[in-house]
Structure formats: C-alpha cells, structure tokens
Amino acid sequence: MTMAEFGIEALRWRDGVLELIDQRVLPHEERYLACRTAGEVAQAIRDMVVRGAPAIGIAAAYGVALAALAKGRADADVLAADLRCLAESRPTAVNLFWALDKMKARMAEAGCTPADLLALAAQIHADDIRMNQAMGELGAALIDGPCELYTHCNTGALATGGWGTALGVIRSAHAEGKVLRVTAGETRPWLQGARLTAWELQRDGIPARLACEGAAGSILREGAVRWVIVGADRITANGDTANKIGTYNLAVLARHHGVKFMVVAPSSTIDMAMESGELIPIEERPQHEVTTLKGLAIAPEGFAAANPSFDVTPAELIDAIVTERGVVLKPDAEKMRALMG
Amino acid sequence: MTMAEFGIEALRWRDGVLELIDQRVLPHEERYLACRTAGEVAQAIRDMVVRGAPAIGIAAAYGVALAALAKGRADADVLAADLRCLAESRPTAVNLFWALDKMKARMAEAGCTPADLLALAAQIHADDIRMNQAMGELGAALIDGPCELYTHCNTGALATGGWGTALGVIRSAHAEGKVLRVTAGETRPWLQGARLTAWELQRDGIPARLACEGAAGSILREGAVRWVIVGADRITANGDTANKIGTYNLAVLARHHGVKFMVVAPSSTIDMAMESGELIPIEERPQHEVTTLKGLAIAPEGFAAANPSFDVTPAELIDAIVTERGVVLKPDAEKMRALMG
Numbered sequence: 001m002t003m004a005e006f007g008i009e010a011l012r013w014r015d016g017v018l019e020l021i022d023q024r025v026l027p028h029e030e031r032y033l034a035c036r037t038a039g040e041v042a043q044a045i046r047d048m049v050v051r052g053a054p055a056i057g058i059a060a061a062y063g064v065a066l067a068a069l070a071k072g073r074a075d076a077d078v079l080a081a082d083l084r085c086l087a088e089s090r091p092t093a094v095n096l097f098w099a100l101d102k103m104k105a106r107m108a109e110a111g112c113t114p115a116d117l118l119a120l121a122a123q124i125h126a127d128d129i130r131m132n133q134a135m136g137e138l139g140a141a142l143i144d145g146p147c148e149l150y151t152h153c154n155t156g157a158l159a160t161g162g163w164g165t166a167l168g169v170i171r172s173a174h175a176e177g178k179v180l181r182v183t184a185g186e187t188r189p190w191l192q193g194a195r196l197t198a199w200e201l202q203r204d205g206i207p208a209r210l211a212c213e214g215a216a217g218s219i220l221r222e223g224a225v226r227w228v229i230v231g232a233d234r235i236t237a238n239g240d241t242a243n244k245i246g247t248y249n250l251a252v253l254a255r256h257h258g259v260k261f262m263v264v265a266p267s268s269t270i271d272m273a274m275e276s277g278e279l280i281p282i283e284e285r286p287q288h289e290v291t292t293l294k295g296l297a298i299a300p301e302g303f304a305a306a307n308p309s310f311d312v313t314p315a316e317l318i319d320a321i322v323t324e325r326g327v328v329l330k331p332d333a334e335k336m337r338a339l340m341g
Numbered sequence: 342m343t344m345a346e347f348g349i350e351a352l353r354w355r356d357g358v359l360e361l362i363d364q365r366v367l368p369h370e371e372r373y374l375a376c377r378t379a380g381e382v383a384q385a386i387r388d389m390v391v392r393g394a395p396a397i398g399i400a401a402a403y404g405v406a407l408a409a410l411a412k413g414r415a416d417a418d419v420l421a422a423d424l425r426c427l428a429e430s431r432p433t434a435v436n437l438f439w440a441l442d443k444m445k446a447r448m449a450e451a452g453c454t455p456a457d458l459l460a461l462a463a464q465i466h467a468d469d470i471r472m473n474q475a476m477g478e479l480g481a482a483l484i485d486g487p488c489e490l491y492t493h494c495n496t497g498a499l500a501t502g503g504w505g506t507a508l509g510v511i512r513s514a515h516a517e518g519k520v521l522r523v524t525a526g527e528t529r530p531w532l533q534g535a536r537l538t539a540w541e542l543q544r545d546g547i548p549a550r551l552a553c554e555g556a557a558g559s560i561l562r563e564g565a566v567r568w569v570i571v572g573a574d575r576i577t578a579n580g581d582t583a584n585k586i587g588t589y590n591l592a593v594l595a596r597h598h599g600v601k602f603m604v605v606a607p608s609s610t611i612d613m614a615m616e617s618g619e620l621i622p623i624e625e626r627p628q629h630e631v632t633t634l635k636g637l638a639i640a641p642e643g644f645a646a647a648n649p650s651f652d653v654t655p656a657e658l659i660d661a662i663v664t665e666r667g668v669v670l671k672p673d674a675e676k677m678r679a680l681m682g
Contacts, residue, residue: 027641183647186631186639188529188553194632194640202641209645210631212529213554214587218652221589246555248562249594256593290527290551291535293634298527299535300368300543304550306524311559 007203008157010055011062013122016069018062020050023158027199035059038067038082045089045096048190052159053233053269054128057095060086061121064103068114076107091281092242092310094234098268099124128161131266131324132168139169139229139264139322145178147226150219152185153244154196155231155264165264166229167200169322174206182208183219187246189289189307213246220257228254232265232321239315239331240277241265245308251317260319267323272340277312285309348544349498351396352403354463357410359403361391364499364533368540376400379408379423386430386437389531393500394574394610395469398436401427402462405444409455417448432622433583433651434574439609440465469502472607472665473509480510480570480605480663486519488567491560493526494585495537496572496605506572506605508541510663515547523549524560528587530630530648554587561598569595573606573662580656580672581618582606586649592658601660608664613681618653626650 012019012032018041019032033049035041041063044050050059067082068074076083087100106112106120143149149170153159156167163171173179182201187193194210201208211219219225228250234242241247241263254261274280290305292298299305321328321336328335353360353373359382360373374390376382382404385391391400408423409415417424428441447453447461484490490511494500497508504512514520523542528534535551542549552560560566569591575583582588582604595602615621631646633639640646662669662677669676 028638185555186529188527188555191639198640198644202644209647210640211647212586212631214526214529214585214590215647215649215652217590217593218586218649219647244555245553245559249555249558249590252558252594252597253590256597290553293639294637296635296637297369298532298634299539299551303539303543306550306552306556306560308556308559311556 008200010050010158011058011125011161013062018059018066020044020059021158022049023051023196024049026195036066037070038063038086041066042085042089052154053093053095053231054160054165054266055158056090056093057099057268058121058125058128058161060096061099061103061124064100065114065118065121068117072114074107074112074114074117076104090283092233092283094271095268125161128266129163132160132163132165134324135165135264135266135322136163136168136172138327139262140172140176140178142262142320142327143173143178143227145173145176146180147178148181148183148224149173149179150183150216150225150228151197152193152230152246152250153187154192156197156200158196158200159231165231165266167197169229169262169264170206171204179206182206183211183225184208185213185216185246186210187244188213192244213249216250217253220253220259225259227260227262229262229264232263232269233310234280235263235265235270235321236274236276236280237272237336238276238333239318239321239328239336241313241318242277242280242282242310243313245311248311248313251313255317261317262320262322263318264322267325267340270323270336270340277314280312283309349541351391351499352399352466352502354403359400359407361385361400362499363390364392364537365390367536377407378411379404379427382407383426383430393495394434394436394572395501395506395607396499397431397434398440398609399462399466399469399502401437402440402444402465405441406455406459406462409458413455415448415453415455415458417445431624433624435612436609466502469607470504473501473504473506475665476506476605476607476663477504477509477513479668480603481513481517481519483603483661483668484514484519484568486514486517487521488519489522489524489565490514490520491524491557491566491569491591492538493534493571493587493591494528495533497538497541499537499541500572506607507570508538510570510603510605511547512545520547523547524552524566525549526554526557526587527551528585529554533585554590557591558594561594561600566600568601568603570603570605573604573610574651575621576604576606576611576662577615577617577621578613578677579617579674580659580662580669580677582654582659583618583621583623583651584654586652589652589654592654596658602658603661603663604659605663608666608681611664611677611681618655621653624650
C-alpha cells in the first residue's frame, strides 16, 4: 500500500528530503515545501504547512531521521536539541510526542543507525495509513446508511499518512453507499473545512457542501444528519477528547438533537497518562489568525480576539471512539483501559 | 435626541436624499451611499449596504417617502410598484413589512402628502432610537453585574436608528458599570460581529474581544459569561425568534452551560399573525458569500455551500425577550399576547 494510491500525499520522502504539501495555500495551489533539517520540519509544523495530529507525528518522525542522517548518528543525546525543537513545535496533539518517543526508544536500542530511524519513520507513516483503513471500516460499520453526515476541520489524507481518520470513515462509508451527503463545517479561523476537506471531498466525488459553524444547529435540527464525525488531537484516559475548536459545540448540538457523535483517531492519540480533559494544554494561537484573512483585516485595527486552537469534548457527549484497536461505545475510564490494556 | 449624539449614524436624511453608511466596507472605510429613489433603497437593502431588522424598516420607510416625493403623490396605488419593490428586498425581517404597513396606513388617511410621509419616516426613525434606549435600560436591569456578556451579529447603532437593541442593552449595562468584557462572535459568513460590532465596541471603549463561532462552547464553559444577548429579525406569537444564523447554536450552548439568553427587539419585530417559528421564511443567500471572502475564494471552485441567513430559536430556550413595551420572562404565547394586547 503506498500513499500514491490515495491520490493525495500530504507528506512524501524523496531523495533524502521530506516534502510537505503546503496546506496554507490549498486548495488554490498544490505546492510542496522541502524540509532538509529537523528545524525546518519543526517550523513547518509550527506554521501549519502540515497539520492534523497524525500527520504532525509522522512529520516529526521524519524530522528526527533528517537530524540523524545529517549528523551521521542515531543517538538521543547527540540529537537532543533537534528532539526538543520538534517537541516544542505544537503543544496539544499527543501523536507528536508519541512519535518522538518511538524514535527515542529505537535510538536506545543497540546498533541503531540513522537509516534505521528513517525506516522507522517510514514504518510509522505506512502504519498510519493501514490504521486509517481499519478505522474507516470500523467506523463505517456503525453508520446505518444511507444518511447525511457532518464533519469538522480536516481529518483526511492531508491530516494523516493517507485516507484519514474521521474523513477516512466518511470515505469508507461512501464506498459502501451509505452517504447521501456530507456537510463540512468551514472551521474558522483557519478554514480547514473550506480549504482542505472540501478539496478532498471534491477530488473523491463525495456529494458534499460547506457550512459556516453558525449553521450547524439549523442543519442538525433538519434531521437528515445521523452522525457528526470528527478527529482528535488528544484523548485522555477517561475518553475526554481535545480536537479542533468548534468540536465541543458540535457535540453539544448533536446531543441536543439526538444526532450521534463519533470520534475517530489512532490509539497513538490516546494519552492514558492524562486522567481527564481539563488537564490537556490548549494552544492559544496568534490573534491575527482571527482578525485577518489572507492578510486582509476583517476587524478594526488592534481589536482583541480569542483564538484557542482546540476545545475539549467530555466523554459523556461521545457515542463512539473509533481506533485501529477497536471501537469504544459510550467511552469511560474503564472501557478506555480495556481498549489500551 | 438626534442620531448624531450617538456618534454613529447608519442612516441620515440630507437634502432630499437618504444616506446610508455602506456596511459592506466597514470598519476599513466610512463611506455613505446616497439613495435617491425607492429602487435604490431596495437595492441597498438587498445588497446589505444597510442591514439589521430595525434599520431595514427605517430605510424602507424613507424609501416610500422618496418615491412619494418624486411622484408628488402620497397614494398607495400610485406607489404600488415602489412598495412592492421595497417589500421584496429581504424576506425574513418583519420590521420591513411593519414599516411599509405604517406608511400605507398614513397614505390611506385623507389629505396625506409626500411631506407627511417623510415626516412619518423621520418619526419611525426617532421612535426607534427612543425605544432602543428604553430597551437598553430594561435589559440592563436584568443583568446582575459586573460580569461578562456574549453577543452575536451586529445589533448596534448600525442595525437600528441608533443605540441598538442587544448592543443597546450592552451599552446601557456598560454605562452602569456592569460589563467586565464583551465577547462578540465574528458571525460568518458576513462577519457582522468582526466588522461592525467590534467597530462599535471599540468606538465606545467597551472592553471586548472577538471570537469565532466555534469557540462559543469553550467560552461559555469557562463560566465568566452570564448572559448571551442577541437581537431578532422576527418573533412569532409564541416567542420563537428568528435571528442571524448562529443564534440558535448559542441558545442551545447557553442552556447547556446555565448561561442566560436574552433577545432584544422592538415590538415591531413581533409578528402576532404568525403562530410559531417554523413558519418563518428563512432567506437562503448566495453560496459565494460562504465560499469567497472579499472576492477571494476560500473553497475549491464550484463547491456547494449552505447559506441560510437566519435560524429560529424556540421560545423555551429564551430566558427574556426585552421590548420597549416591557420584558417577557420565559416567553410563551400567553405572555406574548399579554405584552402585545
């Protein structure tokens, strides 16, 4: 299974360079940015050239490989600065730390070489695609189709190694003929839904439309949407889920309207060391991401803006967490332990 | 009391011309558009040069006066085409039809002249300002300050004759020292919150910040916001309220978090002839308002978008409806009848 089979390659390794599709200029331009050092990878993560929790983890793993290849050493002490720089690129997604820990564990093994680290990064990448396909099938099986679905942010091939998490479930459900239409929330301020999810849906020919976040309540009240399906940046030991800002609104609205709410994420997103959602660090991004758009001011000069990048949905609002290890219905601490044990 | 005392004049009558501040280019430019005919007023309403239910009603009243002055007749038959053109400019706000009905009723009186119609339009305008101040005081009295408030869309001087409805309550509450901070939802797709409410709040020196609609749930969960305060485009006989898309989401989120929800609107917004909210016609605006911003595409070419301009909040989610006639707590059909009787 190669990424190319999915048509969309968010990340690719070519001739000793990590190439990232620049998600800041999609859907208007398909431009790749070449990263030759761990520092360049960290910068690309910080600048959201690459985003999406699984894709960030994969990019960071390749970043470690780049550092090791450059220094000719696969040693965590030698690469300490590179590892720290990558770890500090974004705070909320736990897949980043999970991937760095995997790379460090390999370095701790006797005889580890830079080539071994590159192989491990490629393995993490390939595993992610395989897991997404597994999750796609598990999630699609929960959907009593044909019906409409609602999704938020981008959780597709662009956010992962390929196929996608929540959007992977939508792809799988569509392949099974269960999808009448997908509504994608535009996902302000960064418009991942409008720019990225819409682009993926259009490429795949899945019937779909865009909506502003404010229209979600009206749309769910109409009754045609049966599932809201989202990804996750971190899931705590009790099933609480941090995901793109706006997710929590959707969970409350879904519950109010009797619409089911599904979270789709690889088990690397689950942070069993963190008890519950209120402990998750929420990244506050620059105010200008809200007050400007494409460099144009959309608010008065100097006006303040809240810009939390994520919110936390409590487990009691989640009907299903879908991972490659299996599905947890109505998650709680005990069921999460059983899944991860 | 003149509009100028409020500093912001959304509409003004000068030398036989209706001047409208062009709300499409605020906050970056303060430019007035001159309307010399009823057709130009209708076009300005349709194009959202002027918006906000009360302001639309006032503009339409002046539009009738313009037609009568041009034709030298104050006769509903003579002005039938102008009246129809104005009535068809936007479908949801009932103030528009209310204002046109008032103008027609005056025309039905013996000896009515074009000058009488102009005087009535100016009267409707002045009355609106006075009603807003009355509502400001009534609404502010409900707020157990000092606390944070949350608002949506623009309901200020720009949306009315002056002072504002929901933003009028916020102005009055601020004058009474009850407001620690206001969060204004940016209000996609048209960004009335980011462009217009932020501009008004900044001019008045009210401590405030902007937030994307997706952040509302997180913000309400923090617990500092005590009231969500919004305007209305139409309130039906049972208290159901149509208002800018995104209002219903906020009502559901407010109830979920134990935050109070206040609707502020003059009684001209109340449509006692319509039984309940599901009967309100909801304007669906062009898709490009969602898929482009300032003429720039933010979604793939040709991608569909839902763009309902309003949603309906059922009365049971509303804690208070504030009108110039008084306050209705926990509205229902009986209480609305008592208010309007």
